[in-house]
Amino acid sequence: MFTSHSLDNWLQYIESVHPQTIDMGLARTKQVQEKLNLKPQCPVITVSGTNGKGSVCAYLTAIYHEAGFKVGTLTSPHLIRFNERIAINAEPVTDELIIQAFEAIEQARGDIPLTYFEFNTLAAVWVFAQQQTDVMVLEVGLGGRLDAVNVFDTDCAIITSVDIDHQDYLGTDLETIGFEKAGIFRSNKPAIFGQQPLLNSVNKHAHDIDAQLLCYDTDFSIRTMDNQWDFLFKDKARHALPIPTMRGTYQIQNASCALAAIECLYEQLPVTIGAIKRGLIKASNTGRFQILPGRPMVILDVGHNPHAARALVKSLNLLPFASKKIAVFSMLADKDIDEVIEICKGAFDEWFIAPLNVPRAVAIDVLHQKLNTHGIKQIQIFENIETAYQHALSCAQESDRITVFGSFHTVAEILTQHTLK
Structure with missing residues (x-):
């Protein structure tokens, strides 16, 4: 059995346990869950959606913490440290706790191959159980029906939004993707749907299993x-x-999706209006339209699909006038790069692009060509995102605006540098 006192060593190890990064299905995780006898003894809120999951988790965490509850929150991916994925009262847990969880999982799994995310999910719930949290907020990694998080029965399910993303795994149309996300619903439990219009597949699945469907604007x-x-x-x-x-x-x-869940679970987890107000102010989610202090204005946004791109442009349009608008941009090759560029092309005067240092990164010549194809000519290519960002800072005036976006990895490279300084 593998063992180490180093979290970095463990993370390298769990990446090697399964030959695939993503292998949809619940059977492996379920087997190990049962061997660990890992059954939450507190209310569980499961959050899925194309975008908005992290923000809803942040609101739930902040509000329940302000109400005096101990909150365990699973999110992904992380931006700087793996520990961000497993937090109690919005604070990442220690390396030691995560290693203890990995050791318990490793002993229980035998020869069952788990993916990195399956290890991550089991470890989070193991830590929350050990720390006796009052509520668990679990963010789905991909889809819902076949995601590892779905081995845990939820007391309240939330779908924040449904749009086109991860087509290779979830399908190529909204109804199919909606059905995959609705897989987190449970019979006789609240199921919150956070956008309009309501998808037929979501409505039908909720009806078929007698879930208590609650829809935004209805x-x-x-x-x-x-x-x-x-x-x-x-x-x-x-x-x-x-x-x-x-x-x-x-x-x-x-925030309204989070408050709907809070109302649904009010008898188990009562929350005052004061806790709600304080939580709305204190909730934070790094890299989601995050504005850094100082001038020129710098915005970090992890948006990496068309739905997120539309939201980014809408939010940028509400900001004060900027003399020059610079994009520091890169994406992963398996994302809908063309659609994101088409949505965002009018929002920027200049594009500073660079390759990401990850296997799934789009080749820089491909990215350059795609920008050209969409009629964008003011493009500069850099060795890496940090160099592109530093050049943007050096040439920008106080009245200009820099937006770093396109991927979690794009934003992480800038945040890592800010953290190290």
Whole structure:
């Protein structure tokens, strides 16, 4: 059996256990879960969706923590350290706790091959169980129905949004993708759907298994005013809520999904209006339309699909005027690069591009050609994202704006440098 006192060694090891990075299916994870007797003894909230998952998890974590509960949160991917994926009360847990979890999983799995994410999921729930959390917030990695998180029964399921992404695994149309995400629903449990219109596949699956479907703009809604908003849920209302600190035009809608779940679980986890207001202000999600302090304005956004690109452009258009708008940009080869470029091409005056240092990165000549194909001519190519970013800073005036986007990896390269300084 593998053993090490180094988390880095463990992470290298779990990457080698399964020959594939992604291998959809629940059987392997379920077997190891049962061997570990890993059954949450507290309420579980499962969050899926094309975009918005991380933000909804952040709101749930902050609000429940402000209400006095101990909150275990699983998210992915991480930006700088693996520990970000497994947090208690929004603080990443220690290397030692994660290693203990990996050791327990390694002993239990025998010759069952687990993927990196399956190890990650089991380790998170193992840590939360050991630390006796009051609630677990589990973010789905990919899809829902066949994602490792789905071996754990949820007390409230959330689908934040459905759009085209991960077509190789989830399908090429919204109805098929919606069905995959609705796989996290459970009979007689709340199932929250956070966008309009409601997809037929989601509605049918909820009906077929008798899930309690609650839809945005039908069963819960928002009413926005200057500097505040109201949340309406069935016959209840939460008035005069603060605008979330997390930026982006979509954040109030994300927050409403979190509040709908909180209302559904109110009897088990009562929350005051004060905790809600404090949580909305304190919730943070690094790299999601994150504005760095200082001038020129620098925005970091991990958006990497058309749905996220549309949200990014909408949020950029609401910002104050910028004399020159610079994109620091790169993506993974398996993403819909053409559609993202088409959506964003009018939002920037210059594009600074560079290759990402990961196997799935798009080749820089391919990325350059795609930008040209979409009519973009003001392009500069750099050795890496950090060099592109530093050049953008050196040539930008105070009234200019720099947006770093296209992938978690693109943003991570900049955040890593800021953390090291």
